[in-house]
Amino acid sequence: MTNWTLAARAAKMNSSAIREILKLTDRPGIISMAGGLPSPHAFPLDAFTEACQTVMQRDGAAALQYSTTEGLPALRQAVADFLPWDVNPDQVLITTGSQQALDLIGKVFLDPGSRILVEKPTYLGALQAFTPMEPVAVGVDSDDEGMLVEDFAAKVGTGTDKARMAYVLPNFQNPTGRTMSEARRQALVEKAKELGVPLIEDNPYGDLRYEGESPLPLAARNPEGVIYMGSFSKVLAPGLRIGFVVAPQSVYGKLTQAKQAADLHTPSFNQRVVAEVIKDGFLDRHVPTIRAMYKAQRDVMLMALEHEMAGLDVSWTRPVGGMFLWVTLPKGMDAQALLAKAVERGMAFVPGAPFYAQEPETNTLRLSYVTVPAEQITKGIAALADAIKNYTP
Amino acid sequence: MTNWTLAARAAKMNSSAIREILKLTDRPGIISMAGGLPSPHAFPLDAFTEACQTVMQRDGAAALQYSTTEGLPALRQAVADFLPWDVNPDQVLITTGSQQALDLIGKVFLDPGSRILVEKPTYLGALQAFTPMEPVAVGVDSDDEGMLVEDFAAKVGTGTDKARMAYVLPNFQNPTGRTMSEARRQALVEKAKELGVPLIEDNPYGDLRYEGESPLPLAARNPEGVIYMGSFSKVLAPGLRIGFVVAPQSVYGKLTQAKQAADLHTPSFNQRVVAEVIKDGFLDRHVPTIRAMYKAQRDVMLMALEHEMAGLDVSWTRPVGGMFLWVTLPKGMDAQALLAKAVERGMAFVPGAPFYAQEPETNTLRLSYVTVPAEQITKGIAALADAIKNYTP
Numbered sequence: 007m008t009n010w011t012l013a014a015r016a017a018k019m020n021s022s023a024i025r026e027i028l029k030l031t032d033r034p035g036i037i038s039m040a041g042g043l044p045s046p047h048a049f050p051l052d053a054f055t056e057a058c059q060t061v062m063q064r065d066g067a068a069a070l071q072y073s074t075t076e077g078l079p080a081l082r083q084a085v086a087d088f089l090p091w092d093v094n095p096d097q098v099l100i101t102t103g104s105q106q107a108l109d110l111i112g113k114v115f116l117d118p119g120s121r122i123l124v125e126k127p128t129y130l131g132a133l134q135a136f137t138p139m140e141p142v143a144v145g146v147d148s149d150d151e152g153m154l155v156e157d158f159a160a161k162v163g164t165g166t167d168k169a170r171m172a173y174v175l176p177n178f179q180n181p182t183g184r185t186m187s188e189a190r191r192q193a194l195v196e197k198a199k200e201l202g203v204p205l206i207e208d209n210p211y212g213d214l215r216y217e218g219e220s221p222l223p224l225a226a227r228n229p230e231g232v233i234y235m236g237s238f239s240k241v242l243a244p245g246l247r248i249g250f251v252v253a254p255q256s257v258y259g260k261l262t263q264a265k266q267a268a269d270l271h272t273p274s275f276n277q278r279v280v281a282e283v284i285k286d287g288f289l290d291r292h293v294p295t296i297r298a299m300y301k302a303q304r305d306v307m308l309m310a311l312e313h314e315m316a317g318l319d320v321s322w323t324r325p326v327g328g329m330f331l332w333v334t335l336p337k338g339m340d341a342q343a344l345l346a347k348a349v350e351r352g353m354a355f356v357p358g359a360p361f362y363a364q365e366p367e368t369n370t371l372r373l374s375y376v377t378v379p380a381e382q383i384t385k386g387i388a389a390l391a392d393a394i395k396n397y398t399p
Numbered sequence: 400m401t402n403w404t405l406a407a408r409a410a411k412m413n414s415s416a417i418r419e420i421l422k423l424t425d426r427p428g429i430i431s432m433a434g435g436l437p438s439p440h441a442f443p444l445d446a447f448t449e450a451c452q453t454v455m456q457r458d459g460a461a462a463l464q465y466s467t468t469e470g471l472p473a474l475r476q477a478v479a480d481f482l483p484w485d486v487n488p489d490q491v492l493i494t495t496g497s498q499q500a501l502d503l504i505g506k507v508f509l510d511p512g513s514r515i516l517v518e519k520p521t522y523l524g525a526l527q528a529f530t531p532m533e534p535v536a537v538g539v540d541s542d543d544e545g546m547l548v549e550d551f552a553a554k555v556g557t558g559t560d561k562a563r564m565a566y567v568l569p570n571f572q573n574p575t576g577r578t579m580s581e582a583r584r585q586a587l588v589e590k591a592k593e594l595g596v597p598l599i600e601d602n603p604y605g606d607l608r609y610e611g612e613s614p615l616p617l618a619a620r621n622p623e624g625v626i627y628m629g630s631f632s633k634v635l636a637p638g639l640r641i642g643f644v645v646a647p648q649s650v651y652g653k654l655t656q657a658k659q660a661a662d663l664h665t666p667s668f669n670q671r672v673v674a675e676v677i678k679d680g681f682l683d684r685h686v687p688t689i690r691a692m693y694k695a696q697r698d699v700m701l702m703a704l705e706h707e708m709a710g711l712d713v714s715w716t717r718p719v720g721g722m723f724l725w726v727t728l729p730k731g732m733d734a735q736a737l738l739a740k741a742v743e744r745g746m747a748f749v750p751g752a753p754f755y756a757q758e759p760e761t762n763t764l765r766l767s768y769v770t771v772p773a774e775q776i777t778k779g780i781a782a783l784a785d786a787i788k789n790y791t792p
Binding site: 007008009010011012013014015016019020021022025042043044046047049051054055058059062063066067068069070071072073075102103105106109113114115116117120131134135137138139168170198199202203204228230231239242243244245246247254256257259260262263264266267268269270271272273274275276 | 400401402403404405406407408409412413414415418435436437439440442444447448451452455456459460461462463464465466468495496498499502506507508509510513524527528530531532561563591592595596597621623624632635636637638639640647649650652653655656657659660661662663664665666667668669
């Protein structure tokens with residue numbers, strides 16, 4: 007008998023709780039606000055089709071050959087150019103989606119037992135990406151503006167237990183939809199710098215702001231102390247798996263070595279297609295159409311919540327961008343138990359618990375407003391309200 | 400000052416020695432037999448161009464949306480169908496190139512200090528992929544037919560030091576070009592089964608056989624004890640990064656969880672394009688053209704070696720498929736030192752040392768015959784012979 011002995015870390019790996027929920031709820035007749043997908047109506051199909059043709063005709067075999075680990079020079083340059091601070095293309099590493107960036111960061115910076123600080127709640131996929139490296143993820147108390155700087159400082163730790171990094175998602179966070187204010191960003195960056203703690207800034211949704219002006223990224227405030235992660239998944243399409251990292255030169259080399267060992271390089275063809283699509287300011291024309299679409303969907307959901315949740319002890323966030331909002335149920339109500347009731351009534355959401363590194367607030371849930379048609383949003387929120395009214399512990 | 404503390408494993412990561420050599424030798428005027436690239440003339444450009452159009456027109460947004468971690472069902476089915484033993488598509492995991500499969504296997508099976516057995520020499524990229532998980536790679540004595548079963552058994556180890564796996568490349572191995580015989584395959588599989596040691600069978604070149612019949616894969620002989628890795632990089636094109644794993648059900652789930660944490664899924668678009676290209680027996684028509692091309696190139700190189708190395712104490716392998724052959728220089732001659740002389744004379748190769756887990760045989764080198772035009776092969780081998788004749792330690 008072959009003895010498949012697993013690594014110790016394998017015992018800690020698990021499948022995304024969301025993917026398991028989606029298997030149960032992704033079926034005809036269910037209005038699903040559980041998914042994390044961007045709207046397929048936001049994908050520029052014609053531009054992609056045309057870019058595929060252009061790339062194959064212009065670049066031929068080069069588009070299908072092995073290429074450098076760092077990424078296509080034209081794409082690295084384009085990323086450096088559109089970011090709102092002074093970025094050298096040599097600092098840009100193209101990744102196979104943002105998820106890979108998390109994997110590489112975990113490998114390069116986390117030993118078993120390493121402390122990392124995360125928001126309360128935080129992006130589930132980041133916890134999943136870091137888990138194989140066996141860190142101890144510690145949740146930092148957070149409010150509508152993100153991590154509380156005092157609690158961040160209190161939880162940094164000392165000596166060998168000092169936090170290796172703090173992972174934050176400043177714009178329209180997944181799962182809460184909240185955004186770090188100008189003041190909070192500045193205070194967090196200064197405190198992190200003072201304490202010597204690296205920040206990992208994840209910004210997949212930043213371009214999807216439909217209200218107000220965006221404060222500068224954390225990385226712009228202290229480029230030597232922050233690794234910045236971005237993605238084309240939400241502004242173009244996720245199925246090509248093109249993300250990127252901007253890293254200080256001191257750690258760029260190690261991230262690149264980890265990337266080379268992980269998949270040699272991100273698909274050459276996909277990088278060329280994205281570079282072709284975005285040249286000549288395509289994003290400046292295209293992204294406003296996504297913003298308008300998502301804003302309209304958000305408005306419908308906010309209106310439905312106002313109407314349907316009236317008189318219930320329920321609150322929710324009012325995101326100024328992105329794809330998600332976060333609902334807090336009455337104390338003691340368990341979102342996991344509520345989900346079964348909601349599905350019976352024809353709607354689905356994601357319970358909040360899996361988004362917490364520890365001590366989940368079980369009376370929370372995440373709603374996506376971007377893939378459900380407007381009339382269905384109203385119906386779905388009504389079904390959710392009905393499930394809440396009929397909740398029995 | 401931000402304190403970027405690296406994980407212990409990061410100290411062991413390094414850049415591929417080959418990529419570093421390529422940076423030095425990949426320049427105009429150098430006949431490079433150092434690369435590991437397939438010939439760009441082997442890429443079916445028209446079929447890809449057409450498939451991109453078909454996929455975008457037929458599948459639209461679905462081709463650009465997030466998709467399942469396991470991979471596109473049609474592609475998993477196609478893989479199961481073309482493999483020469485009874486494979487259930489549920490055992491097939493689509494990976495972002497074969498390199499990712501190595502990364503996932505390392506994460507799932509290797510603890511720091513875990514013993515793994517590899518051929519002498521072995522594929523450098525595998526060593527690089529496993530290294531971040533900090534195993535101890537032990538080279539097993541190997542001859543023209545691959546691992547010697549007696550030395551395999553002698554090096555398996557016992558107790559907590561027992562080998563977690565043995566990694567082998569049975570067809571036209573990278574770097575040596577050698578192939579495991581029917582008898583050796585059967586003997587290795589039986590011994591591995593008896594000793595309970597899992598085998599990792601890497602087969603990126605298997606379809607590029609231009610002489611004789613292929614013995615059955617190791618996985619076909621003991622499906623519960625072997626993880627099989629394949630790739631479309633050599634029969635279609637590497638730039639799409641589409642590989643696959645066939646794994647026993649007992650470990651499939653953990654590999655899939657590791658994959659989900661690593662990059663969520665392999666690009667949806669690329670999987671659909673490959674599935675579209677290969678349907679209706681395309682590979683049966685296309686791969687013979689690659690075989691014919693590579694065989695002709697191999698023949699030119701073998702003839703040039705016969706002619707140019709006459710009278711020198713130099714030997715080489717005669718691969719029956721794949722892309723590489725392996726040269727053994729006179730004892731005491733150092734291939735790394737020889738490389739400088741060869742580059743002066745206008746040709747480049749890869750010294751053999753980086754392909755050894757330990758105790759490199761420094762009088763070896765790898766030649767690729769697939770990307771250099773025939774007339775240049777003759778010229779390059781003459782330059783190599785001249786460098787050998789003028790070698791001074």
